[in-house]
Each structure stands twice: as C-alpha cells, then as structure tokens.
Amino acid sequence: MPLTDVNVRNAKPRDKLFRLFDERGMYLEISTTGGKWWRLKYRFGGKEKRLSLGVYPDVGLKEARDRRDEARKLLANGIDPSIERKVQKAATIERAANSFEAVAREWFARQAPGWAASHSDKIMGRLEKDVFPWLGGRPIAEIKAPEVLAVLRRVEARGALDTAHRVHQNCGQVFRYAVATGRAERDISSDLRGALPPARHTHFASVTEPAEVASLLRALDGFQGTFVVQCALRLAPLLFVRPGELRTAEWAQFDLDKAQWRYTVSKTKTEHLVPLATQAVAMLRDLYALTGHRQYVFPGRDVKKPMSGAAINAALRRMGFDTKTEITGHGFRAMARTILHEQLRFPSEVIEHQLAHKVPDALGTAYNRTRFIDDRIVMMQRWADYLDELKSRDSVVSDQAGKN
Structure with a gap:
C-alpha cells in the first residue's frame, strides 16, 4: 500500500530503526530517536544502491515522490542519480567559488x-x-x-x-x-565605455599668486590654535608633502642634524627623502621640546595617535579660508609645484621627484628617492627663503600703504 500523509506524520520511533515503504523503491526510514529520512532503493550497474531524498517534515510526501521520479528518469537514461548529485554539488561549489x-x-x-x-x-x-x-x-x-x-x-x-x-x-x-x-x-x-556621462574632475583648492601666498603665510603665522596644529600649518607649505604623510610623521623618521626626513610614501609604498630647509629644522627642534618623547611629531588629543585628518582643513576654515575654493591641506603641493617652476625656474623633473611622483626617466626608473638630491636640497632651501621673502616684502608694502 502506498504511504499517506497520515501514515508518515503518525509514524513513531521503535527500539530499532525501521522502514515504511511507498511505491517504486521509495521508503521512509525512522530512527530510534524519531528522525525520518526519505530514501530511494535502486539498482545501477548490477549493484543495489540508495539515494537520500530529504528529511521529513522539511520534505513532504509529494516532494519526496517528485524527487524519486526525477531520479528514476535519470536511471532510464543510463545515469546514476547518486553520481549526478555529486556532479551537481561540485558544480554548485565551483559556481560559488567563482562568484x-x-x-x-x-x-x-x-x-x-x-x-x-x-x-x-x-x-x-x-x-x-x-x-x-x-x-x-x-x-x-x-x-x-x-x-x-x-x-x-x-x-x-x-x-x-x-x-x-x-x-x-x-x-x-x-x-x-x-x-x-x-x-x-x-x-x-x-x-x-561611454555609457556614463563624463565625470567632472576638480583639483584641490590652492593659492598660486605670490601676493595671495604672502597673505596666507602671514595668516598661518597668526593662527591662535594649539602649538602642535600651528607647527603643522607652518610646516605644510615648507615641506609640501601629502597631508596624511605630514600628520602621521614620526620622530624616528627625522634626522635633524642631517636635515632629512625619510618615510614611506603612502600612495606608492616607496621610500622618500625630504631635505629640510633651516627654517623647517628650527620649527621641528622647537616642536621636539613638546612632542619629542612621543611617537608622532603631531599627536592628536589621544597622544598615542596622530593628529586628526581633518585638523589642517578645520584650522584653515577657522582662519576664514574656504577649503573648497581657496586653499586646502593638499593645495600646498600645487602651490609649490606652480611657483617653483614658474617663479623660481626649477626644472619640472626636480620638482616632481620632490613631490614623490613617478617620473620615468631614460633608463625606465619609475622613482628614485635620491635622484636630483643635490638639486632638491638647494630647491627646498630656496623655497623656504622665498616664502620668507614673500612675507617680508608684502609686510613692507602693507606698511607703506598704511602710511600713505
């Protein structure tokens, strides 16, 4: 007699595992703990085999019979359903691994x-x-x-x-x-390609006119915030490194006696060398008295961590600068690149190496931290002197204008 839903539902466990048979080789196997499994008994290649059709009640009687019929169709076509199941399982695993x-x-x-x-x-x-x-x-x-x-x-x-x-x-x-x-x-x-409208790329806001640079530098000198942030602001135009590299600078990377700062560029994972002008060394020695016993040159509120990534731009905004249209922490790089080339006439390749940009040369070298190092030492000192000259010259002009 074929099984009914009532037969399956009411089947109780016994002292030993037993089976309730349905039609065409399918049966329900009941364990001593009450678990119920649908099975299919079949022969393939002269051997008796069994195939699991699911667990009751997750798989009901009707669904178990449907699975039985699918397995028997495979048998009719000369396919072992157990092998086919393994193939499908492997394919599923492969599909998941290749998602x-x-x-x-x-x-x-x-x-x-x-x-x-x-x-x-x-x-x-x-x-x-x-x-x-x-x-x-x-x-x-x-x-x-x-x-x-x-x-x-x-x-x-x-x-x-x-x-x-x-x-x-x-x-x-x-x-x-x-x-x-x-x-x-x-x-x-x-x-x-071409399916999206072209993106409008914007550059970091920067100041590149000498007179405006002078006003900016005097504003930085007059910043009323903490000494750590004040030093970071004043060193930013002198060093023109990426803001993240400045704020995470560590004292172990500096040799003030040799006037050098060596660190690994975050973007390219290459070692970079920054020659320090005398003005930069003086500022760093002054700051060393306050933070030299710490890991970071510019520690944050939590002295075990570096200054916040938003600190420089926040300070600029406090001074009244629009960091979207006037100047941003990253803009000091554009300032230096423009003025060093257009005003001070330094070669582009020297400037680009100091900016830690990849500049292939005739030998195919992408970047060399010591390339043009003598020229870069001269350039960094000339840059610092030029910034001092700008502040001094603009201050004299302002004083004369005030007297007139």
Whole structure:
C-alpha cells in the first residue's frame, strides 16, 4: 500500500530503526530517536544502491515522490542519480567559488598589500556597498554588461557620478583578473565605455599668486590654535608633502642634524627623502621640546595617535579660508609645484621627484628617492627663503600703504 500523509506524520520511533515503504523503491526510514529520512532503493550497474531524498517534515510526501521520479528518469537514461548529485554539488561549489564577490575578494587580497590603507578601504567600501548586493552571488562568467550598467546607474542616480566611474573601473579590474585566472572569457565592463556621462574632475583648492601666498603665510603665522596644529600649518607649505604623510610623521623618521626626513610614501609604498630647509629644522627642534618623547611629531588629543585628518582643513576654515575654493591641506603641493617652476625656474623633473611622483626617466626608473638630491636640497632651501621673502616684502608694502 502506498504511504499517506497520515501514515508518515503518525509514524513513531521503535527500539530499532525501521522502514515504511511507498511505491517504486521509495521508503521512509525512522530512527530510534524519531528522525525520518526519505530514501530511494535502486539498482545501477548490477549493484543495489540508495539515494537520500530529504528529511521529513522539511520534505513532504509529494516532494519526496517528485524527487524519486526525477531520479528514476535519470536511471532510464543510463545515469546514476547518486553520481549526478555529486556532479551537481561540485558544480554548485565551483559556481560559488567563482562568484563575482569571491573573485573580487581574491583580486583585492592580491592587490591590497601594495596600496595605502585609505585606498584599500575606499575600493572595498565601494564593492561592498554598490556591487556585491546585486552582483556578488552571480557566477562571474555569467554576468552580462546590462547587469553591470544597472549597478552603475544606481550609483549615478544618487548623484555620485565620480563614484560610478570608479565602480566601473573596479569592476573592470575584477573582470580582467577573472579572465587572467580562467574564470571568465572577457571583460564585459569594457562594453560600457561611454555609457556614463563624463565625470567632472576638480583639483584641490590652492593659492598660486605670490601676493595671495604672502597673505596666507602671514595668516598661518597668526593662527591662535594649539602649538602642535600651528607647527603643522607652518610646516605644510615648507615641506609640501601629502597631508596624511605630514600628520602621521614620526620622530624616528627625522634626522635633524642631517636635515632629512625619510618615510614611506603612502600612495606608492616607496621610500622618500625630504631635505629640510633651516627654517623647517628650527620649527621641528622647537616642536621636539613638546612632542619629542612621543611617537608622532603631531599627536592628536589621544597622544598615542596622530593628529586628526581633518585638523589642517578645520584650522584653515577657522582662519576664514574656504577649503573648497581657496586653499586646502593638499593645495600646498600645487602651490609649490606652480611657483617653483614658474617663479623660481626649477626644472619640472626636480620638482616632481620632490613631490614623490613617478617620473620615468631614460633608463625606465619609475622613482628614485635620491635622484636630483643635490638639486632638491638647494630647491627646498630656496623655497623656504622665498616664502620668507614673500612675507617680508608684502609686510613692507602693507606698511607703506598704511602710511600713505
């Protein structure tokens, strides 16, 4: 007699495992603890075999019979359902391992050691927020260009066009890695070139006119905040390093007797050498009396940590500067680059090396921390003297104007 739902539901455990048989080789196996498993008994290749069809009540009688019938169709076509199940399970595991998210995280793990932490955080943040929720679980080889475009459109719709372009770029990097590792045929994101409106790139606000620079320098000298922030503000134009590198500077990196600062560039992971003008050395020696026993040159409120990343721009705003249109902490680099070349006539390659930019030379060298070092020592001192001259000259002009 075929089983009924009532038979299955009311079956009670016994002292030994027992079975209730249905039709066409299917039966319900009841353990001594009350567990109930659907099984199919069949023969393949002359051997008797069994196939699990699920656990009751998760799999009811009707669904168990449907699974039985699917297995018997495979048998009719000469396929062992047990082997087929293993093949499908392996394929599922492979699909999961080759999902967009799995490939993206593998690509990220290989690339991230060469990136600055802030850069890594931004890339993974974009993927986790804007891509994985929609494409993360999809096998990367099956993703089509319109699916990626839909992801980009969502980012664009919230007004983040520049981020949409960066998401597009990151997706392309993941797809190309999938191609290189044999998990995709091609980078389908390349089909989306031109699909997004061009992003409007803005440069960091900066001051490059000498008279305006003089006013800015005098404002920095008159800053009424803490001595640590005051020193950071006054050193920023002298050193023109990236703001993050300035605020995280450590005393162990400095040799004030040799007038040198050596550190690893956050963006390129290369060692960089900053020659220190006499004015910079004097400021640092003054600051050393206050923070020299600490790790960081510019400690924050928690002295075990560096100054906040927002401290420089916040100080500039307190002095009345618009950090979006006038000057920002990063703008001191543009100031130095422009004036050193246009006003002081230093060669571009010397300036670019001091900015720690990658400048390929005839020998193919991307960056050499000691290249043009003699020229850079002269340049850094001339730059510091020029800034002092600007302040002094502008002050004299202002005094004369006041008398007239």
